[in-house]
Amino acid sequence: xxxxxxxxxxxxxxxxxxxxxxxxxxxxxxxxxxxxxxxxxxxxxxxxxxxxxxxxxxxxxxxxxxxxxxxxxxxxxxxxxxxxxxxxxxxxxxxxxxxxxxxxxxxxxxxxxxxxxxxxxxxxxxxxxxxxxxxxxxxxxxxxxxxxxxxxxxxxxxxxxxxxxxxxxxxxxxxxxxxxxxxxxxxxxxxxxxxxxxxxxxxxxxxxxxxxxxxxxxxxxxxxxxxxxxxxxxxxxxxxxxxxxxxxxxxxxxxxxxxxxxxxxxxxxxxxxxxxxxxxxxxxxxxxxxxxxxxxxxxxxxxxxxxxxxxxxxxxxxxxxxxxxxxxxxxxxxx
Amino acid sequence: xxxxxxxxxxxxxxxxxxxxxxxxxxxxxxxxxxxxxxxxxxxxxxxxxxxxxxxxxxxxxxxxxxxxxxxxxxxxxxxxxxxxxxxxxxxxxxxxxxxxxxxxxxxxxxxxxxxxxxxxxxxxxxxxxxxxxxxxxxxxxxxxxxxxxxxxxxxxxxxxxxxxxxxxxxxxxxxxxxxxxxxxxxxxxxxxxxxxxxxxxxxxxxxxxxxxxxxxxxxxxxxxxxxxxxxxxxxxxxxxxxxxxxxxxxxxxxxxxxxxxxxxxxxxxxxxxxxxxxxxxxxxxxxxxxxxxxxxxxxxxxxxxxxxxxxxxxxxxxxxxxxxxxxxxxxxxxxxxxxxxxxxxxxxxxxxxxxxxxxxxxxxxxxxxxxxxxxxxxxxxxxxxxxxxxxxxxxxxxxxxxxxxxxxxxxxxxxxxxxxxxxxxxxxxxxxxxxxxxxxxxxxxxxxxxxxxxxxxxxxxxxxxxxxxxxxxxxxxxxxxxxxxxxxxxxxxxxxxxxxxxxxxxxxxxxxxxxxxxxxxxxxxxxxxxxxxxxxxxxxxxxxxxxxxxxxxxxxxxxxx
Numbered sequence: 076x077x078x079x080x081x082x083x084x085x086x087x088x089x090x091x092x093x094x095x096x097x098x099x100x101x102x103x104x105x106x107x108x109x110x111x112x113x114x115x116x117x118x119x120x121x122x123x124x125x126x127x128x129x130x131x132x133x134x135x136x137x138x139x140x141x142x143x144x145x146x147x148x149x150x151x152x153x154x155x156x157x158x159x160x161x162x163x164x165x166x167x168x169x170x171x172x173x174x175x176x177x178x179x180x181x182x183x184x185x186x187x188x189x190x191x192x193x194x195x196x197x198x199x200x201x202x203x204x205x206x207x208x209x210x211x212x213x214x215x216x217x218x219x220x221x222x223x224x225x226x227x228x229x230x231x232x233x234x235x236x237x238x239x240x241x242x243x244x245x246x247x248x249x250x251x252x253x254x255x256x257x258x259x260x261x262x263x264x265x266x267x268x269x270x271x272x273x274x275x276x277x278x279x280x281x282x283x284x285x286x287x288x289x290x291x292x293x294x295x296x297x298x299x300x301x302x303x304x305x306x307x308x309x310x311x312x313x314x315x316x317x318x319x320x321x322x323x324x325x326x327x328x329x330x331x332x333x334x335x336x337x338x339x340x341x342x343x344x345x346x347x348x349x350x351x352x353x354x355x356x357x358x359x360x361x362x363x364x365x366x367x368x369x370x371x372x373x374x375x376x377x378x379x380x381x382x383x384x385x386x387x388x389x390x391x392x393x394x395x396x397x398x399x400x401x402x403x404x405x406x407x408x409x410x
Numbered sequence: 411x412x413x414x415x416x417x418x419x420x421x422x423x424x425x426x427x428x429x430x431x432x433x434x435x436x437x438x439x440x441x442x443x444x445x446x447x448x449x450x451x452x453x454x455x456x457x458x459x460x461x462x463x464x465x466x467x468x469x470x471x472x473x474x475x476x477x478x479x480x481x482x483x484x485x486x487x488x489x490x491x492x493x494x495x496x497x498x499x500x501x502x503x504x505x506x507x508x509x510x511x512x513x514x515x516x517x518x519x520x521x522x523x524x525x526x527x528x529x530x531x532x533x534x535x536x537x538x539x540x541x542x543x544x545x546x547x548x549x550x551x552x553x554x555x556x557x558x559x560x561x562x563x564x565x566x567x568x569x570x571x572x573x574x575x576x577x578x579x580x581x582x583x584x585x586x587x588x589x590x591x592x593x594x595x596x597x598x599x600x601x602x603x604x605x606x607x608x609x610x611x612x613x614x615x616x617x618x619x620x621x622x623x624x625x626x627x628x629x630x631x632x633x634x635x636x637x638x639x640x641x642x643x644x645x646x647x648x649x650x651x652x653x654x655x656x657x658x659x660x661x662x663x664x665x666x667x668x669x670x671x672x673x674x675x676x677x678x679x680x681x682x683x684x685x686x687x688x689x690x691x692x693x694x695x696x697x698x699x700x701x702x703x704x705x706x707x708x709x710x711x712x713x714x715x716x717x718x719x720x721x722x723x724x725x726x727x728x729x730x731x732x733x734x735x736x737x738x739x740x741x742x743x744x745x746x747x748x749x750x751x752x753x754x755x756x757x758x759x760x761x762x763x764x765x766x767x768x769x770x771x772x773x774x775x776x777x778x779x780x781x782x783x784x785x786x787x788x789x790x791x792x793x794x795x796x797x798x799x800x801x802x803x804x805x806x807x808x809x810x811x812x813x814x815x816x817x818x819x820x821x822x823x824x825x826x827x828x829x830x831x832x833x834x835x836x837x838x839x840x841x842x843x844x845x846x847x848x849x850x851x852x853x854x855x856x857x858x859x860x861x862x863x864x865x866x867x868x869x870x871x872x873x874x875x876x877x878x879x880x881x882x883x884x885x886x887x888x889x890x891x892x893x894x895x896x897x898x899x900x901x902x903x904x905x906x907x908x909x910x911x912x913x914x915x916x917x918x919x920x921x922x923x924x925x926x927x928x929x930x931x932x933x934x935x936x937x938x939x940x941x942x943x944x945x946x947x948x949x950x951x952x953x954x955x956x957x958x959x960x961x962x963x964x965x966x967x968x969x970x971x
Contacts, residue, residue: 108854128555128556128577129556132556161471161472161632161633162629162630162633171650227686227687227690230687230690230694231690231693234691234693234694234696235693235694237694238693238694238695239693247694247695249696250687250690250691250693251682251683251687251688251690251691251696252651252680252682253651350683350684351683351684352683352687353682353683353684353687355650355651359683363468366849
């Protein structure tokens with residue numbers, strides 16, 4: 076196992092290199108010259124000398140390969156550069172945004188794990204019951220409703236309506252923004268903070284929770300019909316022990332894969348949720364930087380997203396061995 | 411001046427959603443709509459206001475007066491800085507330029523040289539006195555070629571401004587500062603009788619010596635604790651989440667010397683990523699002002715105070731690219747006429763903007779000195795005349811090989827307007843097709859010649875006719891703000907108008923130029939003029955005035971007692 080983990084960690088290096096290099100070259104294929112945006116060329120007739128000076132200032136007059144080399148030399152020193160747009164340090168920006176994204180993602184995943192797995196499990200065990208049918212309808216609806224619609228409806232129901240009807244202060248959730256930014260043990264909201272966190276976390280979790288529930292149900296149904304489950308029943312085990320000890324652990328493997336992938340996605344690509352709730356996270360910032368052709372911000376923030384994604388995938392792979400001891404990580408299959 | 415609404419573009423087209431939310435019901439306020447500035451009830455001194463209506467989408471790119479080019483950030487700049495002159499827009503139809511940091515100003519006979527006498531005792535919030543040389547240094551900073559912002563072309567009006575911007579001179583030859591006599595003398599590159607209005611614009615505002623002394627720190631200055639001379643000062647450096655201003659005790663007062671001592675103690679500009687979220691935040695009591703999404707206009711009028719009744723000096727229009735073979739040139743004039751007469755501008759205003767704008771009868775909006783109503787002969791819907799013009803154009807050999815592209819920046823809410831244009835044109839037999847461009851590169855692509863029929867909008871920087879005629883349509887603006895209109899006759903009249911000191915004669919010249927633009931050349935399709943779009947909590951805010959420039963007079967905002 077340790078050698079497997081080390082090998083996977085070493086694999087991170089080419090993964091990050093290829094992903095960011097691809098992104099670097101892709102940037103130069105996008106329409107629009109970043110220098111035009113830097114000097115405001117979209118709105119005025121700019122002297123060619125000004126454009127040339129801006130190009131030189133940001134090193135954009137160098138050949139692309141030289142820029143590529145310089146970029147990697149800087150990145151290896153963890154110098155992510157400065158925003159083309161306003162000269163702000165990308166390292167600082169990353170520090171702020173990555174933490175915000177991580178907090179939101181953790182809560183979205185917690186909701187996904189608790190609600191998704193529970194609902195899927197009940198739905199599978201009580202197959203064809205009213206609860207199962209309601210769950211099927213509910214999860215289909217939750218997966219189908221676009222995030223921004225859900226976000227605005229939540230804002231109205233839990234923030235606007237309570238305010239207009241003078242609900243107690245604690246019962247009025249917040250429509251948007253990060254809030255006081257007060258946390259305990261990194262991700263537990265303190266004081267007023269939870270009122271800002273609940274709606275974006277719920278919204279972000281909604282679609283993936285529905286998918287996790289659907290997958291949990293399907294996976295559990297399949298496992299419940301497996302031979303070893305019949306064997307467990309014939310041994311006289313209680314239904315609870317059968318489901319929890321034998322069924323759940325096996326059924327969880329595909330669900331854990333989904334949740335792991337989800338975590339990687341929500342941390343860097345929760346663009347719509349972050350937009351609707353003005354949550355200053357990575358996804359919103361990266362999307363905006365693409366619009367502004369702000370290469371240092373795009374690459375700096377994506378670097379972290381790629382690393383987190385790879386690490387989460389590694390954790391998911393490691394978790395397989397825990398869920399199913401038959402899985403031996405790092406061993407080649409025997410034929 | 412543009413209005414930045416960047417990332418909100420993702421959600422802007424979701425009108426149906428906004429309507430759903432609107433249908434859910436509104437606030438619990440009364441139904442009387444407030445008129446800004448009118449019937450102000452009892453007010454209290456000081457207090458705090460949280461603004462959610464100014465920054466939608468992204469945080470402002472710049473709040474440095476030398477760099478900013480958006481109306482949104484001008485709200486902050488205007489609270490932080492005062493310029494040489496100010497516009498008194500209390501009579502919206504007759505705005506007046508008045509000295510502000512300048513005690514007085516005067517031009518020579520042909521308006522080629524302007525002399526400003528700077529007031530004594532006016533200081534920045536750090537106590538530094540503002541002298542004529544302060545302006546000189548600030549303008550040299552703003553024309554530093556490595557730093558200059560989008561609006562720096564305005565320094566071309568001053569003799570030596572272009573050379574300074576191009577890096578060919580160390581100083582601006584036309585600017586002389588004499589601190590002993592408190593005199594600032596500005597020699598222009600060509601006579602310009604409206605320079606008094608221009609010189610009060612944000613680009614020309616004074617900056618303290620800590621901002622002007624080291625070129626290496628110019629760009630980063632706006633990310634720190636900027637020092638200004640306005641009614642408010644920064645409480646702390648801006649963040650991407652908010653900009654907090656507090657009352658400046660050293661403020662010298664407005665153009666009348668009125669200090670508005672009871673003004674707000676603190677204003678916090680919060681950045682909201684989306685207009686609907688901003689509006690919901692107002693409903694949830696989290697902010698005191700919000701932007702009104704078009705689909706929420708009725709709700710806003712019923713439940714909140716609004717500035718919807720303020721006619722903003724801004725135009726929404728479509729350019730015809732005069733250099734484009736499909737629609738440009740003399741031979742396609744009848745086609746352009748047919749298109750202009752086929753457009754149902756009322757339908758656009760009702761269907762897309764919920765009636766929250768004014769239908770245009772020209773490009774230059776009411777409120778600009780010299781404005782004349784109904785200048786455009788072809789801006790009223792006349793399907794019969796449009797069909798005839800199109801038939802005449804075809805009879806003269808005109809032929810469309812493919813549908814005409816109707817171009818706009820994607821995801822900014824312009825799609826419904828383009829669709830109505832396409833439907834209207836279809837009515838008269840003209841085939842057209844929507845051609846959205848990526849928002850980020852839209853205007854630079856237009857400037858590079860991509861325009862055929864392309865959308866644009868413009869907010870006045872200062873209340874002058876030439877701010878529309880010169881900046882948008884003059885040959886010198888070609889490939890800048892002008893996306894293809896070319897007319898020597900027009901340019902000549904505008905140049906003459908700019909140099910004319912007699913205001914009546916000047917107005918007639920600019921009207922004549924606009925007639926050339928709209929009726930002789932048919933170089934642009936006026937669509938509508940903007941109106942205010944702030945909603946505010948009228949139970950909390952007793953006075954909230956938006957000028958027709960779109961600027962909120964923050965020093966005059968007062969909370970209800």
